[in-house]
Amino acid sequence: MAIAKAERLMNLALCLLGTSRPLSKRELRASIEAYIEAFGPGRAAGGGAPGDSAPGDDAFNRMFERDKEDLRELGLIIETVESVDGDTGYLARRDSNRLPPITLDAEEAAALGLAAKVWQQARLAGAASGALQKLRAAGMPLAEADYEGHGALEPRIPVREAAFEPLMLAARDRRPVEFDYRKANASRPERRHVEPWTLECWRGHWYLAGWDRDRAAERVFRLSRITGRVRSRALPYTAPVPDHSTVRETVETWAGETATGTALIRLRSGHGYPLRARATATRPLGDGWDELEIPYGHGLDAWLAEFGPDVVVLGPAELRADVLDRLRAVAKG
Numbered sequence: 415m416a417i418a419k420a421e422r423l424m425n426l427a428l429c430l431l432g433t434s435r436p437l438s439k440r441e442l443r444a445s446i447e448a449y450i451e452a453f454g455p456g457r458a459a460g461g462g463a464p465g466d467s468a469p470g471d472d473a474f475n476r477m478f479e480r481d482k483e484d485l486r487e488l489g490l491i492i493e494t495v496e497s498v499d500g501d502t503g504y505l506a507r508r509d510s511n512r513l514p515p516i517t518l519d520a521e522e523a524a525a526l527g528l529a530a531k532v533w534q535q536a537r538l539a540g541a542a543s544g545a546l547q548k549l550r551a552a553g554m555p556l557a558e559a560d561y562e563g564h565g566a567l568e569p570r571i572p573v574r575e576a577a578f579e580p581l582m583l584a585a586r587d588r589r590p591v592e593f594d595y596r597k598a599n600a601s602r603p604e605r606r607h608v609e610p611w612t613l614e615c616w617r618g619h620w621y622l623a624g625w626d627r628d629r630a631a632e633r634v635f636r637l638s639r640i641t642g643r644v645r646s647r648a649l650p651y652t653a654p655v656p657d658h659s660t661v662r663e664t665v666e667t668w669a670g671e672t673a674t675g676t677a678l679i680r681l682r683s684g685h686g687y688p689l690r691a692r693a694t695a696t697r698p699l700g701d702g703w704d705e706l707e708i709p710y711g712h713g714l715d716a717w718l719a720e721f722g723p724d725v726v727v728l729g730p731a732e733l734r735a736d737v738l739d740r741l742r743a744v745a746k747g
Contacts, residue, residue, distance in 0.1 A: 421448065422446070422448035422449075422481065423481055423484060423485060423488075425446050425447065425448060426442070426446055426481055426482075426485065427485055427490055427506065429442060429445055429446060430485075430490075430492060430504060430505055430506040431506045431508060431511065433505050435503070435505065436493070436495040436497070436502075436503025436504055436505045437503055437504055437505065438501050438502065438503050438504075439474075439475070439478055439502070439504075442478070442504070443455065443474055443478075449474060449477075449478075452470070452473075452474070452477070453470035453471075453473060453474045454470065482504070485506075489511075490506055490511060491506060491507070491510045491511050492504055492505070492506050493505055493506070493507065493510075575620060575637040575638055575640065576643075576644075577593065577622075577637045577640040577644045578613070578620060578637060580643075580644040580646065581610055581613060581622055581637070581644055582613055583646075584610050584644070584646045585610040585611060585612060585613060585622075585624075587646075588609075588651055588655070589610075589646040589647060589648060589649070590607065590608065590609050590610075590627070590646065590647045590649050590651065591607075591608055591609075591610055591644050591645060591646050591647070592605060592606065592607045592608070592644075592645050592647070593605075593606055593608075593640050593641075593642065593643070593644045593645070594606070594640070594641045594642045595635055595639055595640055595641070596639050596641055597639065601743050601746050603641045603642075606626060606628065606635070607626070607627040607628055608622070608624040608625065608626055608627065608633070608635070609624050609625040609627065609651045609652065609653060609655075610622055610623075610624040611623045611624045611625070611655055611656070612624075613637075619636055619637070619638060620636070620637040620638075621634050621635065621636055621637065622634065622635045622637060625651070625652070625653040627652065674710065674711050675709075675710040675711075675730070676694070676707050676708070676709065676710055677707070677708050677709075677710035677714060677727065677729065677730065677733050678705065678706070678707055678727075678728040678729045679705070679706050679708065679718065679725055679726065679727050679728060680699065680703050680704070680705055680706075680725070680726040680728060681703065681704050681705075681706050681721075681724060681725055682702060682703060682704075682723075682724040682725075683698075683702045683703060683704055685721070685724040686721050686724055686725060689706060689708060689718075689721070689725070690706065692708050692709060693706040693707060693708050694707050694708065694709070695707040705728075710730070710733060714733065715733055715736035715737045715740060716740060718733075718737050719737050719740040719741055719744070722741075725737075
């Protein structure tokens with residue numbers, strides 16, 4: 415079985431870091447298992463007459479040069495040394511590849527520890543945990559006791575949507591994406607072509623802000639309504655990326671935060687706590703129901719529909735009609 419590239423690069427890095435003198439290509443080829451498996455040991459020192467070439471020399475040279483450049487891109491400083499005999503050798507001196515001392519005060523250490531906890535439910539959890547382990551090994555005060563004063567803070571960013579990671583990577587790399595998106599009042603999803611800008615979590619839901627190519631306008635998408643796979647495309651953006659995208663303000667407006675009136679609803683007792691938190695007045699009705707007055711703005715119908723049978727809209731009439739339309743569309747789907 416072929417040895418994975420990551421393992422090959424790791425073995426090459428360890429070999430270059432562990433040597434006390436420059437190693438030639440022939441010595442590296444004869445010392446690293448992945449090279450031996452792919453090309454054989456070749457003509458190691460003393461292994462043949464001058465000028466002889468071993469099978470696979472050209473292929474090995476190409477792979478070695480690629481591996482060397484990959485390690486350099488990862489930050490490893492590899493020196494090239496010419497010997498008195500004209501041979502070229504390679505080594506990575508430990509003093510040149512050692513990080514400077516890292517010093518963090520108690521507040522900085524606490525902030526790093528809390529930040530790492532944020533991603534414990536995402537695929538970034540492994541990277542965050544590994545970074546903390548390396549800092550602890552370097553003597554950083556990152557144990558639980560070092561941020562006891564912040565114990566009340568237990569940040570969590572749940573990332574249940576499969577679309578989160580590909581959208582995050584696409585936004586980072588500035589790559590357009592396409593996906594199927596089902597609006598709250600639609601019976602079936604439709605294809606969207608988007609240039610992703612940023613992701614933001616608001617009230618437990620993740621949203622994507624970006625440029626909708628089909629509509630030639632900025633749009634915000636709720637990740638839980640993305641169906642199927644997110645596909646990225648190696649194409650340039652067609653619209654400029656703003657320095658600041660008001661994801662939360664846009665979603666708040668769509669969710670009725672920018673109120674223009676008041677709505678009257680019946681809410682089942684013991685349910686709908688987000689609605690109760692926004693209510694300007696609450697009256698018990700008995701029989702397991704309460705009556706609430708809540709601010710009414712654009713998009714409130716979509717939010718109320720999410721509470722299903724626990725909410726009955728009493729007025730205004732247009733809000734009641736919009737909520738019923740959304741519930742009927744969901745029932746048909």
